[in-house]
Each structure stands twice: as C-alpha cells, then as structure tokens.
Amino acid sequence: MASLVPCPHCGQRPKEEFTIKGAALTRPAAGADASDWFDYVYLRDNPRGAYEEYWHHTSGCRRWIVLTRDTVTHEVAASRDAADRPRSEART
Amino acid sequence: MRYSAFSVLLNGLRGNRNWASAWRQPEAKSHYDVIIVGGGGHGLATAYYLAKEFGITNVAVLEKNYVGSGNVGRNTTIIRSNYLLPGNNPFYELSMKLWEGLEQDFNFNAMVSQRGVLNLYHSDAQRDAYTRRGNTMRLHGVDAELLNREAVHKMLPFLDFDNARFPIQGGLLQRRGGTVRHDAVAWGYARGADSRGVDIIQNCEVTGIRLETGHVTGVETSRGFIGCNTLALAAAGNSSQVAEMAGLKLPIESHVLQAFVSEGLKPFIDGVVTFGAGHFYVSQSDKGGLVFGGDLDGYNSYAQRGNLATVEHVAEAGKAMIPALSRVRVLRSWGGIMDMSMDGSPIIDRTPIDNLYLNAGWCYGGFKATPGSGYCFAHLIARGTPQETAAAFRLDRFQRGYLIDEKGQGAQPNLH
Numbered sequence: 001m002a003s004l005v006p007c008p009h010c011g012q013r014p015k016e017e018f019t020i021k022g023a024a025l026t027r028p029a030a031g032a033d034a035s036d037w038f039d040y041v042y043l044r045d046n047p048r049g050a051y052e053e054y055w056h057h058t059s060g061c062r063r064w065i066v067l068t069r070d071t072v073t074h075e076v077a078a079s080r081d082a083a084d085r086p087r088s089e090a091r092t
Numbered sequence: 093m094r095y096s097a098f099s100v101l102l103n104g105l106r107g108n109r110n111w112a113s114a115w116r117q118p119e120a121k122s123h124y125d126v127i128i129v130g131g132g133g134h135g136l137a138t139a140y141y142l143a144k145e146f147g148i149t150n151v152a153v154l155e156k157n158y159v160g161s162g163n164v165g166r167n168t169t170i171i172r173s174n175y176l177l178p179g180n181n182p183f184y185e186l187s188m189k190l191w192e193g194l195e196q197d198f199n200f201n202a203m204v205s206q207r208g209v210l211n212l213y214h215s216d217a218q219r220d221a222y223t224r225r226g227n228t229m230r231l232h233g234v235d236a237e238l239l240n241r242e243a244v245h246k247m248l249p250f251l252d253f254d255n256a257r258f259p260i261q262g263g264l265l266q267r268r269g270g271t272v273r274h275d276a277v278a279w280g281y282a283r284g285a286d287s288r289g290v291d292i293i294q295n296c297e298v299t300g301i302r303l304e305t306g307h308v309t310g311v312e313t314s315r316g317f318i319g320c321n322t323l324a325l326a327a328a329g330n331s332s333q334v335a336e337m338a339g340l341k342l343p344i345e346s347h348v349l350q351a352f353v354s355e356g357l358k359p360f361i362d363g364v365v366t367f368g369a370g371h372f373y374v375s376q377s378d379k380g381g382l383v384f385g386g387d388l389d390g391y392n393s394y395a396q397r398g399n400l401a402t403v404e405h406v407a408e409a410g411k412a413m414i415p416a417l418s419r420v421r422v423l424r425s426w427g428g429i430m431d432m433s434m435d436g437s438p439i440i441d442r443t444p445i446d447n448l449y450l451n452a453g454w455c456y457g458g459f460k461a462t463p464g465s466g467y468c469f470a471h472l473i474a475r476g477t478p479q480e481t482a483a484a485f486r487l488d489r490f491q492r493g494y495l496i497d498e499k500g501q502g503a504q505p506n507l508h
C-alpha cells in the first residue's frame with residue numbers, strides 16, 4: 001500500500017478518505033458464551049502477513065469494505081464490499 | 093570500569109584509545125535461570141534490576157537484532173507521569189522517581205532532562221478535563237500546574253494563540269516531565285546488567301518456545317536451543333508473535349507510529365509541548381533538531397515504516413500550532429512497531445503457563461515506563477507477586493472487566 005487504497009466502487013483512492021476499523025472478525029451470535037464474546041472483542045491473532053480488515057470509505061461512497069492486506073509489505077491483495085461477505089460468515 | 097569526569101579526562105588525554113567496550117559479546121550458555129526475550133529498554137532494564145535488586149544474575153537477554161534497534165531507539169524520548177487513572181498513576185510516578193536517580197544508579201549519562209511537559213488546551217471543556225487530571229496527579233503526590241494563556245504565552249510566544257479554530261487558552265504543565273537520551277538508556281542498562289553477570293546475546297532470534305507438560309523448558313533460537321527455568325517476554329511490537337509460540341493469543345494489535353526530526357535550529361523550544369487540538373507534539377533535542385510526531389498510521393503493521401498521509405497530517409497539525417514550522421526542513425522520519433493493547437495500558441503479569449511471564453502492550457508510551465517496567469517485571473519474576481504500583485496491569489483484566497482505559501476509547505487499539 002502506498003498512499004492509495006482500492007475501493008471496489010470508487011477505484012484507487014487516497015488513504016485519508018478512509019476510516020480503519022480493524023480485523024474483519026466473525027461476530028458471535030447474540031446468545032453466544034461470554035468467552036466467545038471476550039475472544040471477539042479483545043483477543044487478536046495479529047498476524048505477520050495476510051490480514052483481512054474492515055475499512056470504511058468515509059469521504060467517498062461511504063461503503064464498508066474488506067481489504068486483504070499484508071501487514072509486513074502493506075500490499076493490498078484484494079478489496080471487496082463488506083456486504084459481499086456471506087452474511088452467515090459475518091454473523092455466526 | 094566506572095565512568096567519571098576523571099576517566100573522561102584521562103581517556104581524552106590518551107586519545108580515547110583505551111576505552112573498554114561497554115558490555116561483552118558472550119556465547120550463549122546451554123541453560124539460564126531466567127531468559128528474557130527482547131533486548132529493548134524493557135528487557136534490558138528487567139535484566140539489570142533482576143541482577144542488581146533481586147540477586148538473580150544467571151540471566152540471558154536474547155535480542156534478534158542489535159541492542160537499541162527496536163522502539164527504545166525509535167521513540168521521541170519523552171518522559172512524564174501525568175496519568176489520570178489509579179491503575180496507572182502510581183506506576184508512572186515510580187518510573188519518574190527511578191529516572192530521577194537513574195544516571196547515578198547505573199553510572200551512565202542518559203541525559204535525563206526534566207525540561208517540562210506542557211499539554212495545551214483550547215476550550216473550556218478541555219481546560220476542565222486538564223484541571224481534573226492535574227488535581228488527580230496532585231492527590232497522588234505528582235506535580236502539576238494549570239497555566240493560563242498569559243503564562244503559556246510567556247513560555248512560548250511563537251504559538252498560534254489566536255488560531256481561528258483552536259485558540260490556545262492555556263496548558264497543563266508537569267515540570268518534572270522532560271526528555272531522556274533513548275539510546276543511552278539501552279546502553280546504560282545493558283552495561284549495568286552485563287557487569288553484574290547477565291549475558292546479552294545479540295543477533296539471536298527466538299523462533300520457538302519449548303513446552304513440556306505445560307511448562308517452559310527453553311527456547312529455540314537462530315543460534316540453537318537454550319534452556320531456562322523461567323522465560324520472560326519483553327518483545328514490544330512483536331509480543332503477539334512471541335506469545336503465539338507458547339499458544340497464547342493476546343489482547344494486542346501491532347501498529348506503526350512515525351516520528352520526525354528537523355534540521356538543527358538555534359534554541360527554540362525548551363520543553364515538550366503537545367497540541368491539544370490535533371495530533372502533534374514536539375521538543376528540541378540538545379543538538380538543535382526538532383523532534384516531533386503525531387498519531388498512529390491506524391492500520392496493523394509490522395513494517396517499521398509509515399505512510400505519507402500521516403506525514404502530511406502531522407506537518408499540518410504542527411503548522412497549525414507553530415506557524416514558523418513551515419520554514420523548517422525535515423531531515424529524517426522513521427517508524428516503530430508497537431503493541432497497541434485493547435485499553436491502551438500495558439501488561440506486566442504471569443501467564444496461564446506457570447513459568448512464562450509477560451511484559452507487553454506498552455503502546456506509544458512505553459519509553460517513559462522503562463525503569464518502572466524493568467523494576468516491576470523483575471520484582472514479579474523474582475518474588476512471584478506483583479510490585480504494588482503495577483498490580484493493576486493484569487493480563488486477565490479484560491476478561492474480568494477491569495480495563496484501564498485512559499482515553500476512554502474502548503477496545504479499538506488504533507484509537508488509543
């Protein structure tokens with residue numbers, strides 16, 4: 001990643017247009033155990049290498065996107081709209 | 093060899109040819125009582141206090157690179173103890189007291205300079221927050237003064253007091269805060285630990301942690317297996333990677349923070365000043381360069397370099413605070429990788445593995461903590477119980493709901 005971030009809707013856009021949320025994790029079901037919620041809210045794999053994360057195109061199309069980015073080289077391998085993630089995958 | 097004015101003079105007369113190296117370059121032994129992973133400020137300080145205060149000298153510090161290559165040599169050298177929360181404040185004040193006696197204690201010139209840290213405020217609400225912080229500090233026996241606009245103007249007349257959006261109304265000053273020569277801290281602790289028998293092994297990367305029946309028996313390294321009775325992790329920025337070798341998942345993300353230094357200028361700013369309205373802080377080194385920085389880049393990174401967007405943002409914020417900065421040329425910029433914890437506060441604790449200890453999560457404020465962190469970690473390792481000022485820095489506080497969230501940002505590491 002230089003200073004440009006690819007948005008699936010707007011193309012290459014300056015990084016300043018985005019807000020970074022962080023790890024694109026799988027959200028536990030509402031009634032899941034406290035330990036599952038603890039894991040989701042507080043624990044991170046924090047990998048060296050490929051990483052999926054939520055970015056918000058705040059000053060652009062205002063869509064949430066999922067970037068696949070390398071945490072060592074900063075290269076972005078893929079970018080897709082967060083809604084394209086199967087809902088089951090995002091919610092269970 | 094003890095350093096003194098006399099030894100400097102004598103060696104100077106001899107053409108500086110007879111200085112002994114400050115620490116040895118030993119081969120690793122096959123086994124140690126304590127192995128510390130990470131030869132940054134915290135790892136070296138831990139080794140120093142283990143040997144000096146707690147009589148544990150069969151210790152190795154394993155550093156994958158060279159001493160000072162990590163954050164201890166990349167930070168902007170600011171020390172302060174202006175914390176609000178009870179879990180933090182006494183610890184950082186202990187660290188400040190250790191700074192005040194450090195150079196005599198380890199016989200090394202670390203250029204500890206209590207030149208004052210001033211946090212500017214720009215609104216009534218911010219003044220009230222700083223009043224509360226200052227009062228809390230004073231209740232804990234820490235110095236704090238609330239300055240009005242005139243008092244700040246007298247100190248720093250060149251600030252943009254009448255900035256249309258963020259006029260400067262005053263500031264919270266901690267006079268005992270200041271700066272310390274960061275490399276010298278690493279070198280001083282390394283030398284002090286080495287002279288008491290600690291082996292500092294550089295270019296030795298820990299690549300695995302050997303566990304037998306839930307107990308650490310040693311570490312795999314780029315120089316082979318080294319055994320230990322106790323393993324202590326102090327791998328700032330890489331804590332998640334090292335902890336994972338023992339199967340632990342931490343409440344930490346690694347993020348990059350950048351810093352900058354300008355060309356040398358005549359004396360301009362004598363203390364540390366932080367902008368209350370934007371992401372900018374600055375001090376001037378004894379060489380004359382302005383040392384400044386801002387906020388995190390905001391994305392997880394292990395790259396030790398940052399993004400141009402942040403460079404621009406820091407420059408803009410700096411210029412909003414000090415218009416004269418627009419004429420200053422930047423010489424260098426760099427980045428460091430830090431453990432950002434989920435509440436912005438550190439961890440000094442045991443782990444679920446009984447002879448594995450963890451020192452992590454120092455975020456962008458761990459340099460000032462170096463002496464306190466080393467002392468408290470050594471205390472925990474030697475005595476098995478937390479040092480009283482560090483008792484809140486528990487690994488399980490997230491699960492128990494006892495977060496220490498100075499900024500009130502919640503579990504969003506890039507905002508702390």
Ligand SMILES: Cc1cc2nc3c(=O)[nH]c(=O)nc-3n(C[C@H](O)[C@H](O)[C@H](O)COP(=O)(O)OP(=O)(O)OC[C@H]3O[C@@H](n4cnc5c(N)ncnc54)[C@H](O)[C@@H]3O)c2cc1C
Pocket residue numbers: 129130131132133134135154155156157158160161162163164165166167168169170171296297298299326327328329330334349350351385426427428429430454455456457458459460461
């Ligand atoms: C740009 C910047 C500015 C900052 N400014 C300030 C400031 O003004 N004031 C302040 O209080 N704090 C500041 N900080 C934060 C502070 O620098 C850190 O919190 C602190 O230095 C971390 O502790 P350390 O010194 O032990 O880290 P480090 O020096 O990073 O030590 C960790 C060491 O572990 C080693 N290591 C990692 N993995 C392994 C392995 N597998 N095997 C062997 N060794 C390993 C690394 O090579 C490294 O040397 C700043 C940080 C940055 C990046």
Ligand SMILES: [Zn+2]
Pocket residue numbers: 007008009010011057060061062063
């Ligand atoms: Zn877009």
